[in-house]
Amino acid sequence: MNSSTISTELPKTETTAEWPKTETTAEWPKTETTAEWPLWEVFVRAKAGLDHKHCGSLHATDARMAVQLAREVYTRRQEGVSVWVVKSIDITASDPGDKDMYFDPMEDKVYRHPGFYELPDSVNHM
Amino acid sequence: MTSASGSIHLEVTPPLQYRLRIADTCLIHAQRLAEWCGHGPVLEEDIALTNMALDLIGQARALLTQAGSLAGQPGGEKPSEDELAFLRDERQFFNLTLVELPLRKASVHAPGGDFADTVLRNFLLAGWLKALWSRLLSSNDEELAAIAGKALKEARYHQRHAADWVMRLGDGTGESAARLRAALERAWPYTAEMFQRDEVDAHAEAAGLGPARDALRAEWQIEVAAVFAEARLDLPADTPFISTGTRGVHSEHMGFILAEMQVLQRSYPGGAW
Numbered sequence: 001m002n003s004s005t006i007s008t009e010l011p012k013t014e015t016t017a018e019w020p021k022t023e024t025t026a027e028w029p030k031t032e033t034t035a036e037w038p039l040w041e042v043f044v045r046a047k048a049g050l051d052h053k054h055c056g057s058l059h060a061t062d063a064r065m066a067v068q069l070a071r072e073v074y075t076r077r078q079e080g081v082s083v084w085v086v087k088s089i090d091i092t093a094s095d096p097g098d099k100d101m102y103f104d105p106m107e108d109k110v111y112r113h114p115g116f117y118e119l120p121d122s123v124n125h126m
Numbered sequence: 127m128t129s130a131s132g133s134i135h136l137e138v139t140p141p142l143q144y145r146l147r148i149a150d151t152c153l154i155h156a157q158r159l160a161e162w163c164g165h166g167p168v169l170e171e172d173i174a175l176t177n178m179a180l181d182l183i184g185q186a187r188a189l190l191t192q193a194g195s196l197a198g199q200p201g202g203e204k205p206s207e208d209e210l211a212f213l214r215d216e217r218q219f220f221n222l223t224l225v226e227l228p229l230r231k232a233s234v235h236a237p238g239g240d241f242a243d244t245v246l247r248n249f250l251l252a253g254w255l256k257a258l259w260s261r262l263l264s265s266n267d268e269e270l271a272a273i274a275g276k277a278l279k280e281a282r283y284h285q286r287h288a289a290d291w292v293m294r295l296g297d298g299t300g301e302s303a304a305r306l307r308a309a310l311e312r313a314w315p316y317t318a319e320m321f322q323r324d325e326v327d328a329h330a331e332a333a334g335l336g337p338a339r340d341a342l343r344a345e346w347q348i349e350v351a352a353v354f355a356e357a358r359l360d361l362p363a364d365t366p367f368i369s370t371g372t373r374g375v376h377s378e379h380m381g382f383i384l385a386e387m388q389v390l391q392r393s394y395p396g397g398a399w
Contacts, residue, residue, distance in 0.1 A: 037168070058170050059168060059169075059170060060170065061294070064290065065290065065294075068174070068286075068287055068290065069170040069171070069173075069174060072170060072173050072174040072177050073170055073173050076173075076177060
């Protein structure tokens with residue numbers, strides 16, 4: 001791109017692109033009707049400005065169905081204005097066995113909390 | 127107004143019948159969808175079908191309440207939404223025949239229990255209701271226009287949800303496609319009534335109350351054809367048969383659905399919970 005011209009157009013990301021066509025995933029064989037549908041994790045944004053919070057999971061054949069079923073199952077009582085779904089298999093989690101070495105050492109590091117420090121009077125509105 | 131049987135009998139005027147046609151179509155469609163409660167193919171879809179049934183009952187309630195205010199004798203008592211739903215006899219229901227046909231339970235005319243019938247009926251009706259509600263937004267009856275404003279959002283979602291299933295089944299396996307085609311053969315003859323203009327439609331159109339049914343056809347057919355193309359389904363040819371539910375003359379299934387729907391209120395008149 002010429003350095004003097006700056007494109008004002010937003011790149012087409014996945015969220016701005018059109019709805020994905022219904023597609024079957026590779027690990028979901030087309031002819032198999034008895035196998036379980038893949039599991040999806042559901043994140044719901046309660047209102048504009050807040051972040052999406054994990055609220056549960058559901059089974060769906062693809063992303064488009066997962067969004068619709070998330071709407072059906074998790075926003076029936078006006079819980080949200082936006083829904084994200086992520087394939088559970090795509091989430092990498094920390095190992096519960098690592099909990100001791102990962103998280104316990106933070107127990108005695110109170111100086112990492114801002115309240116630990118006394119601020120001079122001249123610093124207002126912190 | 128109330129007979130010895132406990133039934134109410136309405137003096138049916140065109141504006142009243144126009145509203146009851148929509149209200150009863152929503153109500154009976156909801157009653158059929160609700161039969162899936164606890165029987166859906168997967169838990170998530172079970173909840174989805176019940177949610178849609180509840181949307182439709184909400185629409186029926188709003189319309190029946192309004193119809194009730196038009197229905198009573200001048201100065202007399204006005205039937206409530208519950209009285210209209212539970213104390214009318216079959217001939218005073220004016221729903222499309224399509225919605226009263228068995229959906230989950232088997233009958234001579236439909237094997238029942240086939241999810242394809244549900245998917246397809248939902249899709250055909252949601253598109254029809256969407257076209258109807260979008261025109262009722264400009265009804266000269268402000269209350270009806272307000273009901274349409276709320277219902278339109280619901281119908282749009284119902285159509286998307288059902289259309290996705292039509293595409294999944296139609297463009298799915300050989301088995302799912304065959305079942306969907308069979309469901310279409312069963313349902314299609316009953317779609318003629320959705321666009322059958324009569325004097326009630328003409329009255330509503332002339333009065334600015336709402337569209338005549340034949341005015342909905344073009345939009346509906348374009349949308350149905352687009353989804354059918356994705357689903358590899360052909361639009362069936364029209365048949366000469368025209369069902370008559372909207373005139374109060376129903377199929378043999380209607381009595382059974384009303385019996386199930388009304389038994390509680392007729393056994394315990396005025397019962398509330």
